[in-house]
Amino acid sequence: MxxxxxxxxxxxxxxxxxxxxxxxxxxxxxxxxxxxxxxxxxxxxxxxxxxxxxxxxxxxxxxxxxxxxxxxxxxxxxxxxxxxxxxxxxxxxxxxxxxxxxxxxxxxxxxxxxxxxxxxxxxxxxxxxxxxxxxxxxxxxxxxxxxxxxxxxxxxxxxxxxxxxxxxxxxxxxxxxxxxxHGDAVATIVYTSGSTGTPKGIELTHRNFVYMANSGIQSMMDICYRxxxxxxxxxxxxxxxxxxxxxxxxxxxxxxxxxxxxxxxxxxxxxxxxxxFILAVPRIFEKVFNAASQKAGSGIAGKLFASAAQTARQWSMAQQAHQKLSMWNRVKYAFFKKVVYSNIMDVFGGQVDYAVSGGAPLDSSIAHFFNGVGLPLLEGYGMTETCAPACVNPTSGYKIGSVGLPLEGLTFGVADDGELCIKGAAVCKGYHNHPELTQQQIHDGWLHTGDLGDIDKDGFIYLTGRKKELIITAGGKNVSPGILESSVMISPVVDQCVVIGDKRPFIAALVTLDLNDTNAWLKAQGAAPVTDLEEAAKNPIVIAEVDSAINRANQQVSRAESIRKFEIIPESFTEANGMLTASLKAKRNVIVKHYAQLIDTKIYVLRSGK
Known part of the structure; x- marks a missing residue:
């Protein structure tokens, strides 16, 4: 390592x-x-x-x-x-x-x-x-x-x-x-959601659950013994x-x-x-933010909310940098805390101290917003193979953008190719009926996660991409799609975003819309609602909003990694049509194959004879 x-x-x-x-x-x-x-x-x-x-x-x-x-x-x-x-x-x-x-x-x-x-x-x-x-x-x-x-x-x-x-x-x-x-006995077989192929059964032992439950408790004492x-x-x-x-x-x-x-x-x-405290995937927090924004509308209340959101993020970024806001911004922050932020906290019942976010990348702007509002989103990371969590941000000294510190007793390693590996009592016994896969993924006690990442001097873990989902353009540029997708999905009209571009000349995206959220947003803008997703995909106001979301996402990456074109799909990605897993992750390969003709004719126009 x-x-x-x-x-x-x-x-x-x-x-x-x-x-x-x-x-x-x-x-x-x-x-x-x-x-x-x-x-x-x-x-x-x-x-x-x-x-x-x-x-x-x-x-x-x-x-x-x-x-x-x-x-x-x-x-x-x-x-x-x-x-x-x-x-x-x-x-x-x-x-x-x-x-x-x-x-x-x-x-x-x-x-x-x-x-x-x-x-x-x-x-x-x-x-x-x-x-x-x-x-x-x-x-x-x-x-x-x-x-x-x-x-x-x-x-x-x-x-x-x-x-x-x-x-x-x-x-x-x-x-x-x-x-x-005893501890080494298999307790359960958990089947993965299958975002990259046929679901595999993962054997977790009594030791996995007992050790990791206690490790999690010892790692987050102030949450569970509040x-x-x-x-x-x-x-x-x-x-x-x-x-x-x-x-x-x-x-x-x-x-x-x-x-x-x-x-x-x-x-x-x-x-x-x-x-x-609450446990949720990033999509829940995105929807709460969008609902609050839409409720405020586009008038005076909308401008007030926009200013409050900006101030919350400024407070959070200052906190993370161990700095203080200016006097004027401290006055604004105190005002918004009483008038705006308290209402958002009331959505969760008014007693929440922390939230744990996992399952998908968390966009930094959402993390900074909720942190500023008073609800730190403690991002964590894990896999079915590690009995779920393997690391999580602490309640004190958390670092936005990281997935936190290993839980007690676990070791994280970074292999020569940048792959994150995990060793310890969290690691599963193996893959049910697949000894060859067990040998491939777990050797010398190290679970090879398939994720790329790094470890800072304080032991905080950072994810930089997924090996299997790494997009390599025709020009040889390596692109991790997660940061772009999570950013675009903050838009109040977007349901799913799937970045494509493997072996293609540039990066592009397929975007789907949430009809109810789109109509709520249109109403907040003073515009007429749409009747279905096909009409929504052609609405110039909606298209402009998606374009803005794409541009905001592009600001986080280099020109070579940015989304050059996008297509709004007038359909939904669901479990029923096989394009989402049970944990609501997009099946990139399935989606790219299903929309191959659209991709070739509308995004990457093929020359005749090729």
Whole structure:
């Protein structure tokens, strides 16, 4: 390695324990205090730590009664909800493997995952998901039954059934099973979202989760042991390893974990649950910023918001440079803090101290805006292969533009070709049914991430691009598309931006629009709304806004790396049409192939005969 940096552990971590130990440790500290909160009939209800442990134990006993053995795979096909968390811990506590399946996966995707992991049973959220599984059940030889979580047509759910079955299993029998499962046992197989090909199953062990939950807690003590209590509202899908990790981070500390999955009510949920920190992808923060900007409009209120946004960024940049604003700007900042910034903080419930951002590059202007408003976006980085987070910015001394410091006990390295590599207890056991890929990606203990980056003198990690997504133009210029794409997507009308140009004479972009956001923005500009995406793509006001977003993005790169042409696509990139992953990442190769004719005829005009 050309560079290495290890963050030492402040307190030894025992990684040989079962995942259940994360919950039992919480029970030993705060048995009668709220642990899991969930919404039903528009009211928040809760489980104490001891109540949730008894629930998990009862479900695990029910699984034992049904004959579930260590090493057998059990699927969960559901949105985020308390049953997901309870079933997950119950399954893993007795040595079986949880296989998360996104509720948006197609029947054929469910079939592929089930066959690859030899799933024995699947917990489906509702009748719709059950029907999806049963449509392919004849093609999954190992799948014995599909159990429905919801009480749709029955008085009792599968939760009630398992609890009843488990009554014939003694505590001693259950504890003996728990005690037989150690750190090196595989706890779960998590399938990647597949942005660069067929999803691969990644084997994560009990050690991965136990060690990294405790490492995360020790790395971010002031978030999870906040004076007055810490609260996290988790709304990302638990099928994603980042959200799943955060449930263990919360349970292993003193955080009250709120679970929600309805994005239509997320603002109301923030305001009623009142989280003290939040976890989200950059797109959420971009949409909050755009909504605030559009609400202000283009009149006096719009000018006030624009000035407030500029002042917030100035404050943040001064803070990052360890400088102070001028007296005049300090007066403006104090005024905007009362009049504008407090309203934005109220969107998140008014109690949020920090937000953790991950999953995609965070544009620096968004980071500086929220930092100035009073909500530091602590950017982090990780992979499914590292049990989600591998590094994150600290709450004190964070550096905007970096993805932070390694979590305690982890080592980051920079290889000779600039690739970031990771070593430590976070690294997965390997790729399920793909020993050749395991040998290719993990050697001498180092996980080769495929990302390019650097480490500064203080140990902060910086991403500079992705090896596989690096665009090399016909002129030989290497271009990392992420910084351009994340910048363009700040525009209030843009939904997705995909930069292209590999082996082409210049860099270009394919842009899609968000119809609702576009109409909200047009209204704020005093312009007439559009009826569909095709009309939006031809609207000169919208085109001018996209052009401005492209120009702003180009200011961050050299002329050779800049976007020279763009095309607005009058369609959406979605999971359904195969152009987005379940974690909402654009599938560049799929998109370029799908729009090959448009690219060749409208962007790169081919000469006749070539």
């Amino acid at each position: 050309r560079k290495e940096y290890t963050r030492p552990v402040s307190k030894p971590i025992d990684g040989d324990a079962n995942v259940l130990s994360i919950l039992t440790s919480r029970v030993s500290r705060t048995a009668d205090k709220s642990l899991i909160e969930y919404k039903t009939d528009n009211q928040w209800k809760s489980f104490t730590a001891s109540e949730f442990y008894e629930l998990v134990k009862g479900l695990a006993k029910g699984l034992i009664r049904k004959g579930v053995q260590p090493g057998e795979a059990i699927g969960i096909l559901s949105q985020t909800r308390w049953e997901w968390t309870a079933l997950d811990i119950a399954i893993m506590s007795i040595g079986a493997l949880t296989v998360p399946i996104y509720q948006t996966n197609s029947a054929s995707q469910v079939q592929n995952i089930a066959n690859d992991s030899h799933i024995r049973m699947i917990f489906a959220e509702n009748d719709e998901q059950r029907d999806k599984v049963e449509s392919v059940i004849d093609d999954v030889p190992t799948l014995g039954e599909v159990l429905v979580i919801d009480k749709t047509h029955a008085q009792y759910s599968v939760i009630d059934t398992l609890l009843e079955l488990g009554k014939t299993i003694t505590d001693a029998t259950y504890q003996a099973r728990v005690d037989s499962i 004076p007055g209590g810490a609260r996290l509202l988790l709304f990302l899908p638990l099928a994603h390893v980042f959200a799943r990790y955060m449930q263990f981070y919360s349970i292993g500390s003193d955080i009250v974990l709120g679970l929600s999955s309805d994005m239509k009510t997320i603002i109301a949920d923030f305001q009623s649950f009142k989280p003290t």
